[in-house]
Amino acid sequence: MKPPPFDYHAPRTVGEALEVLADAGPEGKVLAGGQSLIPLMNMRLAAPARLVDINRIGALDTVTADARGVRVGALARHATVERSAAVAERQPLLRQALRHVAHPVIRNRGTVVGSIVHADPAAELPAVLALLGGTVRLARHGAPEREVPAAEFFLGPLESALQPGELAVSAFFPALPPGSGTAFCEIARRHGDFALAGVAALVTLDDDLRITTAKVACIGVGPVPVVVDVSAECARRPAASAASPAVAAAVRDRVEPEDDIHATAEYRRHLTGVLAERALRLAAERASHG
Amino acid sequence: MTTSLFGERVQRLEDPRLLTGNGRYLDDLGRDALAAAFVRSPHAHARIREINVDRALDVPGIVAIYTWEDLPERIGEPLPLLIPHPALTHGRTARPLAKDVVRHVGEPVVMVVARDRYAAEDACDRIEVEYEPLPAVVGIENAVRGEHLVHPDVPGNVGAHLVQEVPSADGRSAAEMIEAAPHRLEFRLDIERSASMPLEGRGVYARWDPDDGSLRVYSSTQTSTSVRMAIAAKLGLPLPKVEVIAPDVGGGFGVKIMHPWPEEVLIPWAARTLGREIKWTEDRREHFISSAHERGQVQYVRVGFDDDGRILGLDVTFLHDHGAYTPYGIIVPIITSTQLLGPYKPGAYRVEFSSVYTNTVIVTPYRGAGRPQGVFCMERTMDRIAAYLGKDRTEVRAANFIQPDEFPYDHRLTFQDGRPLIYDSGNYPEALRMLKELIGWDEFAKERERAAAEGRRIGIGIGCYVEGTGVGPYEGGHVQVTSDGRVHVSTGLTSQGQGHQTAFAQIAATELGVPIERVSVVTGDTRRFGYAVGTFASRAAVMSGNAIALACRKVREKALRIAADALEADPGDLTITDGIVHVKGNPSASIPLSTVAVLANPLRYAFDEEAKRATQFATAASDDKPPVAEGEEPGLEGRDYYSPVRSTFAYGMHAAIVETDPETAEIKVLRYAVVHDCGRLINPMIVDGQIHGGVAQGIGGALYERMVYDEHGQLLNASFMDFLMPYATEVPRVETAHLETPSPLNPLGIKGAGEAGVIPVSAVIASAIEDAEGIPIMKMPISPSELFHLRRTASARVG
């Protein structure tokens, strides 16, 4: 469990990083928190010839929250985002989701942007980005930055729109709309494990506390986070009845889980329905108290 | 003031060192050593066509590459079969490096030695082995079908077959008793594979001293003395020229009692051949695919019983999967077949097992060693009987208990040590009473109703076991008091974190009457003690504990004799407190043990103050006697051995309350209670710790861990990402109560405790889930996904 040889770069600025990445092309890999990449390299499942460590680029270690939403720089750790009161105020779903991401020691190193770029279909943050309609900002040497919407960013398991030579510099999570609530419910085999199934929910109410929109994003049940708009199933219903068998059925129908050594597809589908109900109920409740 | 330290909750003396990062584990040693790595078979069963190492030769830092052809004859032979048994008619062992055929994924094929592990792995990557895949035998039932063979000369893949039969008191067979019984049941119970999975994997570090012609080997082993004998034999070295030391060992749980592992032969051999220090530290993937597993069994039960639930006849037939080879014999199924009886006395008993080959990692004892399977069998049987008769599960158990006045109790079976299975002592009804009180068994019905009213589902379960501990043949202890008053204790068996340094020091301090701070304990170092068996089978405290006590008694006797001379008193009037020998009732007439140690050696250079001071006691040497009297030895030291006629039997009873989520089928252990009797307790805190760790491991086996092989013999979950061991968050707080029924078999009255915690857990959790769900649980481990499907099947059957 030792990685094969690689060249190591530790740039101090984004510009420098982009130059190295441009030069390295498909041979280059960004090292952020290393919580996914280092194990892959040690198991020789990934063998990048050139590793570009961005941990010394202070300019990427940023988290800003305003009325529009939350922008998380590439070096912001899970733990920083999780603990930020400003983030929780503008978009509570981030904290709700991050509590399910691994364990504190891993959250101290792992980065939010790294998790999104890594695009694990069982990871929480890609689902958050997808549910909220967020974007990822990608930079490349000698080219303008591009802002990729979540819907176009996640292409498959561990596959994103990030091209060789590109650096993801930040991710943007839109703020919680007024009259809205969010929730993240998941079930893992052990505390902190990747989820067997998990559901993020966003519910928006009108002034009469009736549901105008309701959406969920499901993890671990498809190649990318599966976003299901259940506004129609919930239409104009009072907040207290956000969860119903019809909603659960609609969500179950949309997901495509697979069997693996931890659970059958059928069980995952069932769980997703249960969790969708739970998350919607909780989100609606928060929306009506918010 | 030293009072008796035996039985006190003394804090572990080893912990400050271990917890501050000052432990010295295998990989902390030999910083400058070359590193070894192995090319291991990627196939479960294949013929090796060709090995081409050319591309590896130009990897920078490469030192040597060895295949089977490069090994001298004695090294290349199949490794020894450690524990032969007449029933093991087709025992087979592997060679250190495969010749011609590989029989499981992970079998070592090529050894690479390089500057460091990075270079060694780079070289491994470039070695090309051409295999011709052969059909893989995976799964017990496929193995017995015998369609394909793991070893061409082992028909039906059956390595061993054993039947033991104990007729009823009036001479009727189990089959007859079952036929004649008022009630009969028949069912199947399955347990899957898991593994010891110590935090530290295996590892070997060897250095050859060309000037001295000697070899020093460090191994992360549970038996340094036996590894030493194996190395000396394999390398053809005189035994005194081989030293083996078990440094700090980060857990063993059984997997490190197997020996010699291929690496324990190959690394020392290569170190000597190359004249270089070489180290091999196993990584986790290697551990998964090349170190031992255990537990996999399919068990069929037939039982006949009366209206009270008393078992009149019990017939168990089971299949045991021992993997690709049998270097450790058939200890595991033998233990299952004998220990499944637990605290009960069925009217008649018959047990039959077949131990079969599969193209998977070998099986050797893992903490519990066959007992968890046996207990699962027996305890599920008790629950089935209770369910059938509509009786309380504890009542059925009580009806079958061996009673306190029936000890010693002879089961008329042959135990793992080849000796009769005779229980020495115990009080099962009392343990059950205590357990029911601890968990609140009789009040649980109300609790269940309350939970149900809230829409929650809870259940309670129970499991009992008896564990033969402290198997022979022997252990020894050596105790030396030096002129600085320190007490040096050594014993040959090894430590893997159990707290031996504390428990053995407590024994020595108590026996000798010295402060515990003056006692130091060395284990598993053949330079200090050459004869030992090893640490397994819950035997260290019983075996070495008693040996050390006996050695201390020799030292004490000698000390009192010398002190009596010096003080001109009768030895019988002397006592030792706080390291000082004094006349009872006259504290002023005293002499420190340190001085006694000086007096014990006629050669008295005044190297230290103590030696100078001792001159005041020096008795005039008489001219006509030798300075060391006949039958005496210089120095204040003693050595003794403890060798029991048979094992001593500890036991315990566990109960748990679990909650199952009606929607998600998640399973949560709410409470876990243990009543435990291991005779006299040396250190209750250490015993509690052993139980807590054991229960945690048991929870792993019950709810999380399994070895998932696909039909090609690939282990699909060979990493900690997918082999789920419980975190602290999954382990309930363990409530314990102790009973102390001394063993009449040994001087200290103790029984083993190392494996206790793990043994009944799968049975207990199955019992509790079944109680919560009303669905029979016949297979362990169980996951939420499986419970979900059990529910589906059950409701389909009803609906």
Ligand SMILES: Cc1cc2nc3c(=O)[nH]c(=O)nc-3n(C[C@H](O)[C@H](O)[C@H](O)COP(=O)(O)OP(=O)(O)OC[C@H]3O[C@@H](n4cnc5c(N)ncnc54)[C@H](O)[C@@H]3O)c2cc1C
């Ligand atoms: C035991 C354990 C449990 C875990 N459990 C969970 C869990 O439950 N849920 C979960 O979501 N995650 C989990 N993780 C993963 C963890 O969240 C990782 O931190 C995260 O997936 C990746 O973030 P990182 O910063 O560590 O990225 P790295 O490991 O450094 O990189 C991951 C990948 O992303 C690329 N990358 C990273 N940053 C950039 C960037 N700025 N630009 C371009 N490419 C980039 C890398 O090149 C690499 O391919 C777990 C990890 C461990 C070790």
